[in-house]
Amino acid sequence: MPGRSVRRTLLGVAYVAAAVVAMVFLFLPIVAIFAHTSPAELVEQLGNPIVRDAFVVSLKTSLIAQVLILAFGTPTAFLLASRRFRGHAFAVTLVELPLVLPPAVAGIGLLAAFGRLGLLGSSLDAFGISLPFTQTAVTVAVAYVASPLYIRQAIAAFEATDPDLAAASRTLGASPLRTFFRVILPLARGGLIAGLALSFARGLGEFGATIMFAGSLQGVTQTVPLAIYAQFDQDFDATLAMSAVLVLFSVALLTALHAGLTWQRSESTRSPSLFGLSGST
Amino acid sequence: MATLRVDEITVPLRTFRLHLSLEVGSTLALVGPSGAGKSTVLRAVAGLVRPESGRIAVDDEVFFDADRGVELPPEGRRVGLVFQEYALFPHMTVRQNVEYARRHAADEYLERFRIAHLESARPQELSGGERQRVALARALARDPQVLLLDEPLSALDAHTKTTVRAELHELLEGLDIPVLLVTHDFEDAAALADEVSVIVDGTIRQTGTPNGLVAAPADSFVASFTGANLLHGHAEPGANGSMRVRLDDGTVVATADQAHGRVALAVYPWDITLGAEAPHDSALNVIHAPIRTIVELGNRVRLTVGPVSAEITAESLERLGFETGQVVYASFKATGIRVVAEHEERTS
Numbered sequence: 001m002p003g004r005s006v007r008r009t010l011l012g013v014a015y016v017a018a019a020v021v022a023m024v025f026l027f028l029p030i031v032a033i034f035a036h037t038s039p040a041e042l043v044e045q046l047g048n049p050i051v052r053d054a055f056v057v058s059l060k061t062s063l064i065a066q067v068l069i070l071a072f073g074t075p076t077a078f079l080l081a082s083r084r085f086r087g088h089a090f091a092v093t094l095v096e097l098p099l100v101l102p103p104a105v106a107g108i109g110l111l112a113a114f115g116r117l118g119l120l121g122s123s124l125d126a127f128g129i130s131l132p133f134t135q136t137a138v139t140v141a142v143a144y145v146a147s148p149l150y151i152r153q154a155i156a157a158f159e160a161t162d163p164d165l166a167a168a169s170r171t172l173g174a175s176p177l178r179t180f181f182r183v184i185l186p187l188a189r190g191g192l193i194a195g196l197a198l199s200f201a202r203g204l205g206e207f208g209a210t211i212m213f214a215g216s217l218q219g220v221t222q223t224v225p226l227a228i229y230a231q232f233d234q235d236f237d238a239t240l241a242m243s244a245v246l247v248l249f250s251v252a253l254l255t256a257l258h259a260g261l262t263w264q265r266s267e268s269t270r271s272p273s274l275f276g277l278s279g280s281t
Numbered sequence: 282m283a284t285l286r287v288d289e290i291t292v293p294l295r296t297f298r299l300h301l302s303l304e305v306g307s308t309l310a311l312v313g314p315s316g317a318g319k320s321t322v323l324r325a326v327a328g329l330v331r332p333e334s335g336r337i338a339v340d341d342e343v344f345f346d347a348d349r350g351v352e353l354p355p356e357g358r359r360v361g362l363v364f365q366e367y368a369l370f371p372h373m374t375v376r377q378n379v380e381y382a383r384r385h386a387a388d389e390y391l392e393r394f395r396i397a398h399l400e401s402a403r404p405q406e407l408s409g410g411e412r413q414r415v416a417l418a419r420a421l422a423r424d425p426q427v428l429l430l431d432e433p434l435s436a437l438d439a440h441t442k443t444t445v446r447a448e449l450h451e452l453l454e455g456l457d458i459p460v461l462l463v464t465h466d467f468e469d470a471a472a473l474a475d476e477v478s479v480i481v482d483g484t485i486r487q488t489g490t491p492n493g494l495v496a497a498p499a500d501s502f503v504a505s506f507t508g509a510n511l512l513h514g515h516a517e518p519g520a521n522g523s524m525r526v527r528l529d530d531g532t533v534v535a536t537a538d539q540a541h542g543r544v545a546l547a548v549y550p551w552d553i554t555l556g557a558e559a560p561h562d563s564a565l566n567v568i569h570a571p572i573r574t575i576v577e578l579g580n581r582v583r584l585t586v587g588p589v590s591a592e593i594t595a596e597s598l599e600r601l602g603f604e605t606g607q608v609v610y611a612s613f614k615a616t617g618i619r620v621v622a623e624h625e626e627r628t629s
Contacts, residue, residue, distance in 0.1 A: 168368040170355035171327050172382040172423055182381075186372045 030247055037240045045241030053219040054227035054242065061135060061223065062203045065142040069150050069199055074192070077154030078180070092155070099148040106145055107212025114140065114213075137214035138221050146203035150195040157191025158184065197257045201250060282306060283340045285326070285427045285459040290335030290345075292321055292483075299483035302335075305427070305459040310474035312464055312506070318483040319463035320365070323429045326461065327362045328355035339426045339459070361420030365432040367412045369404035375415050376400040382423035390418040409437040410445050417452065430462035434469050443579075446472055467491075467507050479503050495549065500622040504547035509619075510589040511547060516540040516620070523565075523615060530588060535565040538620040545623045550583060550592035552617035556610045557601065564612035571608045586611040 037045075045051055080092055098106060112118045114131045124131060131137045161184055169179040185192075207225040214221040216230055224242050232239040285305040292299040299318040303309065311319050324330040326337055328344065331352065337345040344358045345351060369378050375396055380387040391397040394414040404412060413433065420428065433449060434442050450473050453460050464470050470477045471491035478488040479502070487499040491507075498504035505511045512528050519525035524536050526546060536546065554560065560567065570587030575598070577583075582598045584591050591611055593601075603609060 162368065164364050164366065164368040165370060167324075167327075167329050167355070168362070168364060168370070169381070170329070171358075171360055171362045172419065173356045174381070175356055183370060 033240055033243050033247060037237070037244050041237060042241050042244055045238050046245075048235075048238050048241075050218060050222075050227055050231065050235075051238055051242055054222055054224045055245075057135065057138065057219065057221065058204060058223040058225075061138040061142055062200060065139045065146060065203050066196060066200055068139070068143050069147045070196065073147055073151045074154060077151045078158050078184070080151075081155045081158035095151050096148050098145055099152070101145075103145060103206070103208025104212055107141065107209035110137075110141060110144060110209060110213040132213060133215040133217070133221060135214075135220055138210055138223060141209040141213045142203040142206050145206055145209050146199040149202050150192075150199035153195025153198060154188070154192050157188035157195070160191065161187045194257055197253055201253050204246070204249070282457055283426055283459055285339050285461060286337070287322070287326065288336040288338075290322075290325055290332040290337065292318070292325060292330060292332045294318055294321060294483060297482045301480065301483065301485050303461070303478065303485075305461045307476075308453050308460040308462070308474040309476045309478060310462050310464060310470035311478050311480050312467055312470040313480035314506075315465055317480045319465075319480055320431050322480075323362065323431050323461065323463060326358075326427070326429055327360045328353060328358050342426065359424065359426045361423055361425035361428045363413075363416045363420050363428075363430045363433060366436055367404075367416040369412060369415055369419070371404055374401050374403060375407070378404065378415055379418045379422050381419060386422045386424070390422045394418040408441070410441050410448075413437070413445060413449075425458065427458055428456065428460045430460065432464055433462060433473075434464065434466070449473060479506060498547055498619060498621055501545040501547070504545070504619065504621045509547035509549050510553075511545055512588060513543075513545050513623075516542060516544045524620075526620075528588070532568060532588070534618065535615040536618040536620060537616045538618065540620040543623060545621050547619045547621050548589060548613055548617060550590050553589060553591035553611050553613045555584065555586065555591050555593060555601065555603070556612070557603075557607075559610050560612045562612075563614060565615045566613050566618070568611040569608065570611070572603055572605050575603070575605055 076095065080088070080095070101109075111132060113120055114124065114137075115121050116125065116130060116132065131140065165183050165187065166179050169183045170176070174182065204223075205225055206223065207229070210216075210221070210223060211226055211229075216222045216226040218227070218230075222230065224246060228239050228242050231242075285303070287301070287303040287305075289300070289302050297318075299321055301322070303311070303322070311322060313319055321330055325332050326344065332345065332347065334347040335345070336343070336347065342359075343349075343351050344353050344360075370381070373381070376387055376391065379390050379396075388397075391400055394417060396411065396414050396418060399407065399411060399415075404415065407415065413436075434446055437445055446469065453473060460474075462470075462473060464473075467477070475490065476488065477491050477494055479486045479494070481502055487494060487503050489497075494503060495507050495509075498507060498509065501511055512526075512534070514526045514528035514534075516524050516526050519535060524538065524540055525533050526536060526540070526544060527533050528546075534546065554564065559569075568587045568589060573585040575582060575584050577595065578592075580595050581592055582595050584593070584598075584603065586609060589611055
């Protein structure tokens with residue numbers, strides 16, 4: 001049947017052509033950043049005070065935000081994964097909401113909640129605390145937009161652990177707390193790390209909510225994405241250097257994530273994967 | 282030896298309510314079809330499922346008492362539970378699994394279950410039989426007052442099952458704590474336990490020794506579950522005080538039991554004799570029909586002839602030289618038939 005084989009060949013060509021277009025489209029902007037920046041320029045630009053300040057602000061606020069996400073998000077995710085209660089679906093939706101919220105809306109929401117004239121603003125004022133346009137505000141904005149990524153992944157990781165293993169631990173005399181730390185947490189580890197990496201990457205790139213809620217003050221609230229925006233019509237080289245560093249960081253994160261998940265999968269038969277799509281890599 | 286008492290516990294399940302009492306002195310097997318609530322009973326004893334009412338105790342150690350508001354958490358009950366898929370911790374070695382309950386007891390149990398050479402292996406690297414030994418060692422290292430086994434043989438392939446069953450039987454014989462095991466296989470139950478309780482839809486149909494159940498099944502379900510052929514028909518009085526039952530396919534069979542109206546008859550495969558020619562012996566019932574299937578079960582062979590299946594040794598089959606499609610005589614004595622109460626068949 002020659003007609004059929006010709007059609008199959010054409011279909012194959014169409015697939016490959018579409019894939020080539022898509023991949024070139026996705027990769028071209030990244031190549032362009034490096035085409036404009038030589039490694040020497042990149043290193044030189046790291047001495048630029050604006051660039052240095054932006055990285056310090058970004059790293060500091062991101063790290064604090066991730067610690068908070070880990071501390072509050074892990075128990076939240078475990079609760080949502082292991083208990084079924086009235087309003088469970090609503091609670092999960094609530095946790096995921098910041099993920100789909102436009103960042104500018106998140107920023108306005110944060111202002112309306114914690115701003116001077118906001119819901120909690122006057123109570124905070126009474127303690128002499130004013131959040132907006134401080135470094136704490138950056139951390140709050142980052143934590144707000146990034147936490148759903150971690151919590152979602154953590155819920156999936158906890159749900160993927162075999163409930164019989166926790167039950168076995170209990171019948172062997174372990175308390176719920178010991179069961180959590182000796183059995184559930186080690187088994188969910190891969191998924192938790194993946195979630196944290198995604199949340200970290202999202203937090204580092206945060207722009208909209210931060211600029212609304214914290215402003216863009218060099219050395220205080222100006223994170224790398226904000227500095228890129230502030231500099232791009234004044235010092236395009238600095239902008240490119242910062243972008244290049246962020247690209248390298250993202251690549252490193254993604255590579256580590258895939259390597260970590262592959263290792264995790266070969267070690268155990270039951271392991272959660274990136275975005276909960278098992279066997280896709 | 283201690284006694285595990287489960288008194289009148291009720292647990293609501295999806296399509297029915299589990300409601301039963303059990304008394305386990307040595308080894309009791311709870312057998313029934315899947316979804317009968319067997320595992321729920323084990324989980325209730327272990328504290329993983331909370332019954333609505335009732336009482337669970339080992340001697341005077343009360344695990345659960347709804348009336349008095351007693352409910353020990355799972356870690357507060359000295360219970361050894363071996364899960365169906367063994368539930369070994371995949372991120373720990375064999376030794377770490379066995380040590381999980383009591384750090385200092387591991388060596389003794391690693392030796393006793395012949396898994397000392399596997400102590401640094403992970404569960405994923407073990408065979409089914411080895412996994413079961415690790416699971417048993419881990420459960421017993423807890424020094425439990427009662428041992429619970431959930432389908433101990435179902436995770437094994439047919440090849441290793443026979444060996445493991447013999448090993449398990451030997452182990453259970455040597456234990457001085459009550460053992461409650463659940464299985465869907467009557468043969469496994471009969472091989473492992475002194476006493477068997479048949480459970481259907483959350484209630485116990487009959488309890489007795491394996492031989493006792495076969496000799497006098499309480500109803501048609503127990504009869505078919507213990508391996509009997511079930512024949513349905515109408516009873517009518519026959520000659521010399523014996524009964525005749527006209528089966529639904531028109532065959533008339535004789536039985537020594539008394540009955541009337543609609544009845545179910547149980548005939549065990551090993552009570553049926555097969556021959557190429559009409560028998561001239563005391564058997565009153567003869568079915569003349571072609572052989573539909575021949576299935577080998579180890580050293581025995583099961584043949585279906587008309588409405589019944591018969592079991593003979595592989596040696597007999599070789600001597601008789603039967604083949605599928607061959608018309609043969611299947612005969613059984615009237616005294617080999619038990620009239621049993623018709624029980625509503627559950628279809629699911």
